[in-house]
Amino acid sequence: MKFKNVAATGAVFLTAALALSACSSSSTGTASTTASTGTASAAATSAPLDASLTGTITAGGSSAQANAETAWITAYNAQVKGVTVNYDKSQGSGGGVTNWLAGSYDFAGSDAPLKADQQTSAQAICGTGGGLNLPVYLDGVAIIYKLDGVTNLNLSTDTLAKIFSLAITTWNDPAIAADNPGVTLPSTAITTVARSDGSGTTQNFTNFLSAAAPSIWTNPASNAWPITGNVSSQKGGSGVVQAVGAGSGTIGYADHSAIGDATAATINKVEFSQDAATAAFAAAATTVPTGTGDLSQKFDYSKLTGTDVYPIPLVSYQIVCSQFKDPAQAKLAKSFIGFVASSVGQKVAAKNAGSAPIPDEMLTKVLASLETVK
Amino acid sequence: MSDKISVQSAPPSSTDTLGSTTGTASGGGPQNAADASRGGTRVRPGDFIFRFLSTGSAVLIMIILAGVALFLIISAIPAITADWSTNDQLNTGPTAAFPNFWSYVGPLIWGTLWSAAIALLFGAPVGIGIALFISHYAPRRLASVLGYLVDLLAAVPSIVFGLWGIIVIRPFLIPLSDWLGANLGWIPIFGGPVTTTGSTILAGALVLAVMILPIITSISREIFLQTPRLHEEAALALGATRWEMIRMSVFPYAKSGIVSATLLGLGRALGETMAIALIISPAILVSVKLITEGQNSQTIAANIALNFPIATTLQRDALIGTGLMLFVISLAVNSIARVIVNAKPRKSKKSKPAGPSTPGPLSRIPAGDFASATAIDVVAGSSRSGKPGDEGPTPEEDIEGARY
Numbered sequence: 001m002k003f004k005n006v007a008a009t010g011a012v013f014l015t016a017a018l019a020l021s022a023c024s025s026s027s028t029g030t031a032s033t034t035a036s037t038g039t040a041s042a043a044a045t046s047a048p049l050d051a052s053l054t055g056t057i058t059a060g061g062s063s064a065q066a067n068a069e070t071a072w073i074t075a076y077n078a079q080v081k082g083v084t085v086n087y088d089k090s091q092g093s094g095g096g097v098t099n100w101l102a103g104s105y106d107f108a109g110s111d112a113p114l115k116a117d118q119q120t121s122a123q124a125i126c127g128t129g130g131g132l133n134l135p136v137y138l139d140g141v142a143i144i145y146k147l148d149g150v151t152n153l154n155l156s157t158d159t160l161a162k163i164f165s166l167a168i169t170t171w172n173d174p175a176i177a178a179d180n181p182g183v184t185l186p187s188t189a190i191t192t193v194a195r196s197d198g199s200g201t202t203q204n205f206t207n208f209l210s211a212a213a214p215s216i217w218t219n220p221a222s223n224a225w226p227i228t229g230n231v232s233s234q235k236g237g238s239g240v241v242q243a244v245g246a247g248s249g250t251i252g253y254a255d256h257s258a259i260g261d262a263t264a265a266t267i268n269k270v271e272f273s274q275d276a277a278t279a280a281f282a283a284a285a286t287t288v289p290t291g292t293g294d295l296s297q298k299f300d301y302s303k304l305t306g307t308d309v310y311p312i313p314l315v316s317y318q319i320v321c322s323q324f325k326d327p328a329q330a331k332l333a334k335s336f337i338g339f340v341a342s343s344v345g346q347k348v349a350a351k352n353a354g355s356a357p358i359p360d361e362m363l364t365k366v367l368a369s370l371e372t373v374k
Numbered sequence: 375m376s377d378k379i380s381v382q383s384a385p386p387s388s389t390d391t392l393g394s395t396t397g398t399a400s401g402g403g404p405q406n407a408a409d410a411s412r413g414g415t416r417v418r419p420g421d422f423i424f425r426f427l428s429t430g431s432a433v434l435i436m437i438i439l440a441g442v443a444l445f446l447i448i449s450a451i452p453a454i455t456a457d458w459s460t461n462d463q464l465n466t467g468p469t470a471a472f473p474n475f476w477s478y479v480g481p482l483i484w485g486t487l488w489s490a491a492i493a494l495l496f497g498a499p500v501g502i503g504i505a506l507f508i509s510h511y512a513p514r515r516l517a518s519v520l521g522y523l524v525d526l527l528a529a530v531p532s533i534v535f536g537l538w539g540i541i542v543i544r545p546f547l548i549p550l551s552d553w554l555g556a557n558l559g560w561i562p563i564f565g566g567p568v569t570t571t572g573s574t575i576l577a578g579a580l581v582l583a584v585m586i587l588p589i590i591t592s593i594s595r596e597i598f599l600q601t602p603r604l605h606e607e608a609a610l611a612l613g614a615t616r617w618e619m620i621r622m623s624v625f626p627y628a629k630s631g632i633v634s635a636t637l638l639g640l641g642r643a644l645g646e647t648m649a650i651a652l653i654i655s656p657a658i659l660v661s662v663k664l665i666t667e668g669q670n671s672q673t674i675a676a677n678i679a680l681n682f683p684i685a686t687t688l689q690r691d692a693l694i695g696t697g698l699m700l701f702v703i704s705l706a707v708n709s710i711a712r713v714i715v716n717a718k719p720r721k722s723k724k725s726k727p728a729g730p731s732t733p734g735p736l737s738r739i740p741a742g743d744f745a746s747a748t749a750i751d752v753v754a755g756s757s758r759s760g761k762p763g764d765e766g767p768t769p770e771e772d773i774e775g776a777r778y
Contacts, residue, residue, distance in 0.1 A: 095682070229668050239652065
């Protein structure tokens with residue numbers, strides 16, 4: 001309203017707009033400075049950033065990474081003001097990789113590493129070295145539920161697979177009761193809630209189910225939910241969280257950083273925490289390279305049985321060319337991803353986006369791979 | 375095209391020559407001859423430019439439409455011809471369960487038509503009712519406010535309707551779904567496991583019905599307002615009640631207009647994407663069930679929105695192929711609308727685009743002034759034979775019907 005009044009003359013309008021933009025830039029600047037100074041005491045594993053860089057980095061893909069990307073970009077711009085980073089989360093992982101393969105992105109955010117055929121087509125834009133999958137984002141898949149009268153729920157891997165494959169249909173099933181001694185379970189019907197859109201979260205979760213409970217979950221890992229029947233399918237992680245909260249006897253899965261106030265079940269008695277996710281990565285992730293310097297990760301879920309490791313970690317990648325066509329863009333991308341893969345960058349994301357830090361050992365490898373990018 | 379441009383680029387000189395050499399067309403060279411052959415009238419540059427622009431716009435829209443159709447067909451062909459069971463790009467993810475394109479698109483077409491049909495079932499009677507209230511029942515001030523509010527509804531973005539559907543309509547319908555499932559579950563459309571989250575096609579179609587209200591209401595309202603005032607007053611004078619008057623003079627006059635309004639609403643419902651994608655828990659299958667969680671037929675538009683981001687190249691082609699089917703369906707719906715409108719007496723086709731500002735001669739008569747109305751009616755009646763398509767004979771017959 002006030003704005004309308006001052007907009008009476010063009011000059012006043014312009015001044016107001018300038019004042020507003022100045023305001024907003026200074027406030028974000030302050031926010032990011034506090035974020036970075038708060039974590040600056042932690043040892044940075046990367047070289048100090050070159051503040052003289054200028055240019056634009058265009059990227060996009062995984063929406064799981066989106067909050068972390070925002071935090072990274074804000075913190076990065078606090079130190080390197082001349083570089084604009086545009087991350088388009090509307091593309092999703094698949095769209096990100098497609099656009100990157102078409103040469104329109106400097107890097108792609110993706111919940112899945114490049115497949116063999118994508119690696120082949122990547123050689124067209126990246127030379128014979130192909131693309132590099134750099135794991136930079138770690139989170140967990142949370143199992144959220146709403147069941148009146150039950151505030152603590154524990155599910156074993158097998159029970160989880162039975163519930164989501166619709167082999168168990170009521171909450172007072174003996175299998176659930178066996179996981180929760182002493183808890184009175186109602187006879188409410190179970191409604192599983194899944195993603196209706198294709199999703200890296202679904203990919204990670206079905207990958208976990210097919211690897212950890214292969215005798216019960218017979219479907220292969222897929223980015224589309226394979227079970228049909230009495231399944232509620234919702235758009236986006238927020239749609240799943242909303243539907244679980246609105247229903248009764250509902251259970252669903254979502255990125256842990258996106259569940260908000262929803263109640264999460266413990267898996268094999270392990271509650272999600274950033275430490276537990278980091279520990280899970282350290283314990284079970286092995287590098288399965290698709291090329292020199294590539295860091296595609298594969299989880300050995302059989303190793304995730306301890307009480308301090310979260311059984312369903314979710315890792316997301318930034319994918320870059322091993323050789324950029326434009327050396328100047330290579331320099332920009334290396335600078336930004338170098339910041340993302342520093343322990344400072346990981347802490348910024350952990351604090352602002354709720355993700356778990358990647359273990360330092362892996363960060364060192366990421367930075368080493370990044371060094372080889374030309 | 376090129377000679378048009380050349381003419382356009384040299385307008386001052388041609389006008390000058392025209393002005394000075396009128397009557398001596400043969401002496402001024404080829405361009406002069408050409409100008410003079412246009413009947414000797416002065417052709418101003420504005421005429422050329424305007425004609426070029428408007429012709430260009432008309433051609434452009436056809437090129438765009440043809441381009442879209444061509445794009446859809448060319449992009450869709452690889453997916454339609456591919457063997458879905460053996461192709462690596464198509465036997466994973468969302469298309470894994472389907473042996474070929476047609477088994478994938480079939481349920482989607484059904485879902486699109488089914489959800490739109492339910493929406494129409496709720497939306498069309500209410501929309502027509504609102505229009506009738508605005509045009510014939512409401513006090514004038516209320517009518518204009520109401521009309522404004524309904525038009526405002528059209529400006530609400532569909533994602534807002536989607537969020538409204540998730541947060542308000544879905545929980546609101548759960549008790550109704552429970553009741554229907556418990557008491558009428560033996561009817562197939564209310565069968566199946568009843569929803570617990572409310573994410574049903576019923577909720578989606580209800581929101582869709584609200585979204586198509588403005589288009590049905592505003593078109594029907596304009597048509598109702600065009601009913602010849604004389605016919606209405608004649609009906610009233612002959613002792614008809616308000617409802618009988620509407621039934622005998624307004625509805626017959628507006629019948630084809632109502633049909634085309636409804637079909638335009640259907641077109642809107644067929645293409646709606648975001649609200650459906652947000653509200654309904656979809657499955658790609660043919661189902662008539664209204665209140666289940668996992669057996670709501672997915673629509674084409676929502677399916678594209680949900681799966682495009684993660685699609686492989688061929689899956690994108692397949693999605694574009696489903697878009698092509700939607701294009702064909704919309705075309706069919708519009709053609710049917712046109713056939714229905716044209717099959718009726720020409721009156722509504724003629725009078726509809728004219729809008730309320732230029733109604734037929736009869737409705738210019740001030741209300742209540744019966745003497746002048748009669749006079750004008752006589753004049754209009756005598757001239758009617760010379761003006762086919764002005765006012766059809768049907769309403770008149772109805773008034774005669776009211777007399778007896």
